[in-house]
Amino acid sequence: MTSPSAENALVKLEDVHLSFGPVQVLKGIDLTVNRGDAVSIIGPSGSGKSTILRCINALVQPQSGRITVGGTRVDQLARESERIALRKRVGIVFQQYNLFPHLTVLDNIVLAPVRILGIERRTAEKLARDLLEKVRLADKANAYPGQLSGGQQQRVAIARALAMKPELVLFDEVTSALDPETVGEVLWVIRDLIRDGMTSILVTHEMRFAEEISNMVVFTENGRIIDHGSPEQIFHVSQNPRIRQFVGGLSGGRGSLSDGEGI
Amino acid sequence: MTTAALPQPVSHRVLRNLGILALPLIVLVWSLADPTLGQEVVEWIPYLASGFAMNVVIAVLAMALGTLVGALFGILELVPHRIVRYPVVAYVQVFRNAPHLVLIFATTYIFPFEIVVFGNYLPFPDWVKAVIGLAIPASAYVAEITRGAILSIPTTQWEAAKGLGFARSEALRWIILPQCLRRSLPPWMNVAASITMGTALASLVGVHELLHAATDASTAVRRLDFTIIAYLVVMAAFFLLCYPISRLTRRLEGRFKAA
Numbered sequence: 001m002t003s004p005s006a007e008n009a010l011v012k013l014e015d016v017h018l019s020f021g022p023v024q025v026l027k028g029i030d031l032t033v034n035r036g037d038a039v040s041i042i043g044p045s046g047s048g049k050s051t052i053l054r055c056i057n058a059l060v061q062p063q064s065g066r067i068t069v070g071g072t073r074v075d076q077l078a079r080e081s082e083r084i085a086l087r088k089r090v091g092i093v094f095q096q097y098n099l100f101p102h103l104t105v106l107d108n109i110v111l112a113p114v115r116i117l118g119i120e121r122r123t124a125e126k127l128a129r130d131l132l133e134k135v136r137l138a139d140k141a142n143a144y145p146g147q148l149s150g151g152q153q154q155r156v157a158i159a160r161a162l163a164m165k166p167e168l169v170l171f172d173e174v175t176s177a178l179d180p181e182t183v184g185e186v187l188w189v190i191r192d193l194i195r196d197g198m199t200s201i202l203v204t205h206e207m208r209f210a211e212e213i214s215n216m217v218v219f220t221e222n223g224r225i226i227d228h229g230s231p232e233q234i235f236h237v238s239q240n241p242r243i244r245q246f247v248g249g250l251s252g253g254r255g256s257l258s259d260g261e262g263i
Numbered sequence: 264m265t266t267a268a269l270p271q272p273v274s275h276r277v278l279r280n281l282g283i284l285a286l287p288l289i290v291l292v293w294s295l296a297d298p299t300l301g302q303e304v305v306e307w308i309p310y311l312a313s314g315f316a317m318n319v320v321i322a323v324l325a326m327a328l329g330t331l332v333g334a335l336f337g338i339l340e341l342v343p344h345r346i347v348r349y350p351v352v353a354y355v356q357v358f359r360n361a362p363h364l365v366l367i368f369a370t371t372y373i374f375p376f377e378i379v380v381f382g383n384y385l386p387f388p389d390w391v392k393a394v395i396g397l398a399i400p401a402s403a404y405v406a407e408i409t410r411g412a413i414l415s416i417p418t419t420q421w422e423a424a425k426g427l428g429f430a431r432s433e434a435l436r437w438i439i440l441p442q443c444l445r446r447s448l449p450p451w452m453n454v455a456a457s458i459t460m461g462t463a464l465a466s467l468v469g470v471h472e473l474l475h476a477a478t479d480a481s482t483a484v485r486r487l488d489f490t491i492i493a494y495l496v497v498m499a500a501f502f503l504l505c506y507p508i509s510r511l512t513r514r515l516e517g518r519f520k521a522a
């Protein structure tokens with residue numbers, strides 16, 4: 001796509017088709033994400049954005065096409081153990097945070113490194129506290145998820161994903177369930193992360209944010225990628241009428257939603 | 264404002280404690296009012312107590328066994344493989360809908376009175392059969408509780424676990440089951456109370472437990488007032504065993520709702 005040198009591509013989707021029963025969700029997706037890049041996927045609801053993310057960490061399996069993540073042919077993984085090995089390398093953050101409510105913030109972050117990676121608990125706790133510092137929640141280590149606001153929970157979820165030291169993090173509409181006041185604090189954390197060079201793929205409705213942090217923006221509709229390119233290209237230059245319509249409310253870089261969905 | 268709110272709970276607590284002690288108090292007052300009766304009661308209390316110890320032993324063992332098997336079966340009820348799932352579901356449905364007394368009779372008369380292990384004859388006493396007879400329905404109930412608790416955990420928890428690289432069994436062990444524990448404790452305690460009361464059924468197959476002991480005692484003493492007081496003692500004993508369980512259940516339910 002944006003002329004990636006082959007060895008620099010971390011994620012590569014080629015002609016990926018996926019359907020749930022009779023419903024065709026992805027109708028030939030091509031996407032390349034380079035190491036250290038941030039790619040935003042935008043587009044109307046039901047266009048297959050989240051499904052693209054779920055293909056990348058093998059939560060769903062496409063019917064055809066090639067998916068490569070850092071040398072692993074994801075579409076060819078036959079055994080659950082292979083998919084698990086992949087998921088250890090690919091973090092995912094969900095719209096609804098999905099923290100484990102019976103565990104403290106610290107234990108939420110520590111659980112997977114200790115139980116799945118076999119890291120010693122003390123080392124994992126040290127890492128977890130560093131990550132909490134990073135997401136600005138150092139004082140909440142011993143709180144339970146139920147005691148935190150949505151924005152705080154989502155930042156813990158990001159820290160939890162980072163604790164596995166992933167090569168890639170997938171953000172699936174991570175601010176869509178938040179009240180507007182806390183969206184900002186989550187976006188700060190993601191922005192920091194991307195500046196530190198974390199390869200990230202974001203499905204988002206935060207157009208201004210996507211424009212600011214992305215190396216590439218992808219516009220999907222009805223299971224196809226309609227257009228892709230630099231944020232400038234998609235948000236300001238593209239003449240595609242559908243994209244103009246979708247990002248229309250955004251002229252002048254004002255960061256609000258155009259079509260009433262999201263947040 | 265706390266002082267204004269205080270009298271109500273205190274009077275409640277006094278009433279509740281009086282209620283809990285009502286049966287023992289009746290027994291005590293009546294025994295004091297009629298010394299000849301009181302003497303009989305004192306004489307027979309150790310015998311009744313030895314019977315009651317058996318109820319406690321049967322209840323504890325039946326619940327321990329039933330919980331162990333039930334938790335396992337509850338997990339197996341959700342296994343994708345039908346060969347595993349169907350027999351377990353059948354077991355649960357059959358024994359959840361069988362009267363406890365029928366199961367106690369069945370285990371008592373189906374199992375032999377002794378078993379041969381490497382040429383040694385080991386006795387297989389009736390009270391052990393009663394334990395098994397009650398453990399079977401307990402396991403069926405606990406299986407349903409476990410299954411329901413697992414299903415009540417949102418699928419997003421499984422998804423989050425999967426996303427972090429947990430295998431199904433690891434997610435179950437570290438994320439799903441710990442959450443089930445809280446949710447299933449109150450219904451588990453209901454089963455415990457029901458099984459505890461069910462131990463009285465063992466008297467019908469000749470196990471020396473409290474009800475059996477009370478019947479023995481009233482037959483021996485042959486006094487109507489003693490017979491009444493003996494059964495009051497039986498009721499008081501079961502009440503004192505089961506009521507705290509149900510109180511604790513309600514407290515836990517309240518606490519989990521708050522959490």
